[in-house]
Structures are given as structure tokens and as C-alpha cells.
């Protein structure tokens with residue numbers, strides 16, 4: 001603890017200001033808790049903004065039923081407040097198989113997130129890295145942070161790990177699982193073709209154009225012979241990022257050479273992701289793990305639902321104990337680092353699911369503080385009653 005230059009105390013501390021962290025902090029602050037949100041970059045939104053992942057996946061199943069509500073829906077609408085969107089008007093028509101989702105501009109979404117967070121009264125710390133945990137035996141009581149003011153101690157009644165990589169849970173000693181990542185890169189591109197389309201169709205949305213290279217979520221498109229990368233190894237993170245940008249350079253060299261001697265650069269990179277685009281890194285091995293076969297399965301500790309963005313298996317309940325780590329008290333996980341495996345992870349790692357588990361974690365943390373307990377000891381029925389007041393659906397059998 002030497003070198004600590006400042007100390008602050010909060011009811012709830014949220015580590016990581018991606019979509020899960022934003023939703024968690026909003027939920028907690030709106031329940032009257034003194035809440036702090038700590039983010040290492042200067043943007044909120046994580047992969048959805050800093051990472052240029054611009055598709056807000058569906059709140060509805062493929063039969064036109066909305067299954068995810070609350071802050072997940074609020075943020076979807078915020079994502080297109082200052083920029084273009086394309087929510088299908090017929091998403092609730094079962095015949096069309098449209099979904100309640102949208103593309104958005106990451107810059108526009110960033111502006112909107114700042115406003116909702118500032119309006120909610122969350123204390124916002126940007127450019128601040130959570131770098132260690134403070135423990136009282138098996139209970140986390142705060143974190144150490146590092147920023148321009150030096151090293152500080154932020155104490156909290158309850159901590160939410162929304163770092164995407166379960167960094168806090170791992171450092172606190174909670175069991176975690178890790179998975180390597182396909183090589184892929186997404187970025188925003190300027191394209192004369194897209195600009196012409198935008199003008200001829202009178203559509204600003206056409207200017208919001210992203211280019212993607214490398215492996216898909218299943219590895220399809222991964223350049224042959226290329227290794228997978230670990231997102232929890234400091235050296236490999238740098239290699240992954242630099243390798244992605246090398247693929248981009250090769251792509252533009254090829255594209256621009258097709259344009260002959262005129263040297264016209266009709267397409268070029270406009271904005272690059274400023275955080276590493278790992279789909280898979282580390283997640284908690286929680287008190288409960290959502291398994292591959294758990295779609296359309298009811299759990300007594302259900303805290304809401306998420307639709308499979310790929311269709312098919314469609315609706316999955318979220319069990320509360322997938323947010324609760326083993327061995328460490330006073331801590332919840334939210335977003336892509338909750339306890340899942342394989343197919344269920346594929347469903348739970350995306351933007352609307354991160355907003356949903358974030359809100360749930362924020363509510364649970366707030367209730368744990370109110371009841372002077374830890375999240376693992378929270379009365380599930382009380383939590384579910386609060387979520388029902390938010391119009392969450394808690395039984396997949398009712399869809």
C-alpha cells in the first residue's frame with residue numbers, strides 16, 4: 001500500500017467503462033448508491049465505441065418477441081441519438097424474422113454515453129487504470145488505481161468487474177478460464193463508392209462504413225497458418241494489434257494498386273480501433289456456469305433473458321450465479337467476463353447482453369450494500385422482484 005496518494009470511499013465501484021460497466025454504474029447510481037466508474041481509456045463504451053464494433057445486436061428473438069429490456073433497450077436508443085441507425089420497422093412481425101437491433105456510429109454513441117452517465121450522478125474517472133485489488137481475507141474491499149495523480153485507493157462496499165477480461169476477479173484470486181482469439185480486425189473506412197451511395201440514397205447511415213478482415217467469431221476467414229492470440233499475455237496483445245494493422249496495410253496496398261497509376265485513393269482507413277479487439281480472453285469460473293445446452297432452459301435464479309443473435313437456439317435465461325465468482329466475496333462480474341462456455345458464451349459476450357448483465361450486476365451490488373451483505377448472500381427473490389419492477393422477463397416458458 002506504500003505510495004498511495006489519495007483515498008476515496010464509495011458504495012459501489014465499477015471497474016471498466018464498456019457497455020457492461022456503463023449499465024452497471026447507471027443502475028447502481030439510479031438506486032441512490034454513491035457509485036464510481038473507472039475507465040482506463042478516455043471513452044466509455046469499450047469495444048462498442050473505442051473498439052469500433054458498430055452493431056448493437058438484437059433485443060428480440062427471431063419470432064418478433066422482445067426478450068431483453070431495461071438499460072439494454074435505453075442504450076440501444078441512445079446509440080442512435082446523435083448518429084444514424086437502422087432499427088427495422090417490422091422487427092416485431094413474426095413473419096419477417098426481422099430483429100430489434102441497429103448499427104450505430106461509435107463517435108455518436110460515445111457522446112450519448114457521456115450524457116446519460118453525467119445525468120445519473122455516477123462519479124466518472126477516465127484515463128485511470130485499475131491496477132490491483134485490496135482484500136480483507138476473501139473479501140474485496142476496494143481497488144488501487146493509477147492515473148495522472150499517481151496511485152490511489154478507491155474503497156467500496158461492492159465491486160463490479162466489467163473489465164471484459166475478468167482482470168479484477170483474477171487478481172483477487174477468483175477461479176477463471178481463458179481462451180485464445182482468432183486474428184481479426186474491424187475499422188472505419190472512407191470509401192468513394194459508399195459516399196456516392198450515401199448521396200444517391202440520401203442516407204447518412206451509408207457513410208458509417210466498417211471494413212473487416214480476418215477470422216469471424218467461428219474463425220472462418222482467419223488467414224491460413226496464423227496462430228491464435230492470447231488477450232491476457234502482455235506481449236501477445238501488442239503482437240495481435242500490430243499484426244491486425246499489418247493485414248490492413250497489405251489490404252490497402254493491394255486495393256490501391258488496382259487503381260493503377262492515377263494513384264487515386266478511393267478507399268482508405270478513416271479511424272482505427274484504439275482498443276485491442278479480442279472476442280475471447282478470460283472470464284470467471286463462477287458459482288454457476290451457463291452451459292452449451294442451456295437455451296430455452298429455466299433457472300430458479302433467472303435474472304433476465306438474452307436472444308441468440310444468430311437465431312436458431314434463440315432465447316437463453318441468464319442465471320444470477322453466472323455473475324458471482326467463486327472464492328471472492330464482495331465482487332460481481334458483468335459483460336463478456338461472466339461465467340459461460342462455448343455456445344452460451346457466444347450469446348452472452350455481445351453488446352445487448354453486456355448491457356443486460358451490467359444492469360443486473362448494478363442492481364445486485366446496490367441491494368447488497370443496502371442489506372449490508374455480499375452478492376453471493378443476496379436474497380434471490382428480492383433481486384428478482386426488483387427486476388420484475390423493471391419489466392424484465394424471468395421465465396423463458398412465458399415467451
Ligand SMILES: Cc1cc2nc3c(=O)[nH]c(=O)nc-3n(C[C@H](O)[C@H](O)[C@H](O)COP(=O)(O)OP(=O)(O)OC[C@H]3O[C@@H](n4cnc5c(N)ncnc54)[C@H](O)[C@@H]3O)c2cc1C
Nearest residue numbers: 016018019020040046047055130163164277335336350351
Ligand atoms: C471483432 C469483434 C466483433 C464483434 N462483433 C460484435 C457485434 O457485431 N455485435 C455485438 O453486439 N458485439 C460484438 N462483439 C462483442 C462486443 O463488442 C463486446 O463483447 C461487448 O461490447 C463487451 O462489452 P463489455 O463491457 O463486457 O467489455 P468491453 O467492451 O471489453 O469493455 C471493458 C472496458 O473496461 C476497460 N478496462 C479494462 N481493463 C481495465 C482496467 N484495468 N482499468 C480500467 N478500465 C479497464 C476497457 O478499456 C473497456 O472500456 C464483437 C467483438 C469483437 C472483438
